[in-house]
Amino acid sequence: GENVEQHPSTLSVQEGDSAVIKCTYSDSASNYFPWYKQELGKRPQLIIDIRSNVGEKKDQRIAVTLNKTAKHFSLHITETQPEDSAVYFCAARGPGGNQFYFGTGTSLTVIP
Amino acid sequence: KAGVTQTPRYLIKTRGQQVTLSCSPISGHRSVSWYQQTPGQGLQFLFEYFSETQRNKGNFPGRFSGRQFSNSRSEMNVSTLELGDSALYLCASSLGGQEIGYTFGSGTRLTVV
Numbered sequence: 001g002e003n004v005e006q007h008p009s010t011l012s013v014q015e016g017d018s019a020v021i022k023c024t025y026s027d028s029a030s031n032y033f034p035w036y037k038q039e040l041g042k043r044p045q046l047i048i049d050i051r052s053n054v055g056e057k058k059d060q061r062i063a064v065t066l067n068k069t070a071k072h073f074s075l076h077i078t079e080t081q082p083e084d085s086a087v088y089f090c091a092a093r094g095p096g097g098n099q100f101y102f103g104t105g106t107s108l109t110v111i112p
Numbered sequence: 113k114a115g116v117t118q119t120p121r122y123l124i125k126t127r128g129q130q131v132t133l134s135c136s137p138i139s140g141h142r143s144v145s146w147y148q149q150t151p152g153q154g155l156q157f158l159f160e161y162f163s164e165t166q167r168n169k170g171n172f173p174g175r176f177s178g179r180q181f182s183n184s185r186s187e188m189n190v191s192t193l194e195l196g197d198s199a200l201y202l203c204a205s206s207l208g209g210q211e212i213g214y215t216f217g218s219g220t221r222l223t224v225v
Contacts, residue, residue: 034213043202043216044155089155091213099145099168100214102155 002027002094006103013080014111021106023090024072032093033073034100035064039086047088048075080110114139116205116217124223130191133220137184137205143167144186145214146178149200158201161186162208193224 003026013019025033031052036044050057050064050073057064061080066073077084090103117136125131137144145168146158157170161180180186184205190197200221204214 032213036213036216043218045216046213049213093213099157099160099170101157102147104154 002030002092002101004090004092004101004103006090006106008106009104010107010109012109012111015080015082017080019077019080019084019108019110021075021088021090021108022072023074023092023103024070025092025101026071027092027094028068028071029095030092030101031095033064033066034091034093035075036089036091037086038089038105044089077108080108082110082112084108085110116203116215118201118203118217118220120220121218122221122223124225125193127193127195127224129193130189131193131222133188133190133201133203133222135186135188135203135205135217137186137203138215141205141207141215142184143206143208144180144184145204145206146186146188147202147204148172149202149219150198155202158188190222195224198222198224 006023034049037047038044048062048064050066061078063076087105087107089105091100093100119134143162145160148156159178160168164180175191178188200219202219203217206214
């Protein structure tokens with residue numbers, strides 16, 4: 001099955017700096033890649049996603065890029081704010097159905 | 113529109129007991145997936161139900177089972193609980209097709225003592 005690796009596991013940045021989280025996947029047939037943000041004690045929430053036929057997508061301060069050839073995708077957060085502090089999960093949907101494979105998460109801390 | 117509702121929110125059980133968790137998806141969503149979340153293992157896929165049928169299954173022992181009712185509500189059952197089953201169990205709903213990602217519920221925090 002699909003295998004998703006996520007790096008780094010922890011990330012600390014100063015407020016206003018950028019943060020980048022990277023994920024790789026193994027199954028070239030995976031076609032959809034969402035990112036979830038989970039604040040402490042809360043549910044994971046979808047923040048941005050990208051389909052395999054798109055190379056980049058932006059939504060205000062967050063963006064996701066996808067390199068299908070290298071089988072990796074990244075989350076970019078610019079002008080970070082303390083409320084961006086959370087655990088971020090990447091995921092890949094396999095081609096066979098509705099099953100998502102998640103990375104192990106990145107704990108992002110934005111230092112005021 | 114109501115979100116994904118999981119009950120109960122917290123549960124403490126004794127090793128060897130069994131437990132049933134419930135998930136009500138967003139109205140109109142026919143797919144319900146279950147995940148186990150632990151600090152060391154992240155989000156581990158348990159199974160997915162679509163229109164009352166198990167469509168996908170993860171690599172968990174047979175002690176973990178589930179079902180889905182005609183109204184799309186789903187239950188997950190764990191029998192013969194072990195200490196290692198302590199985790200946050202998340203349910204996620206979606207329309208079931210190749211559209212967008214899940215909407216997660218708030219989870220059930222299970223502690224096995």
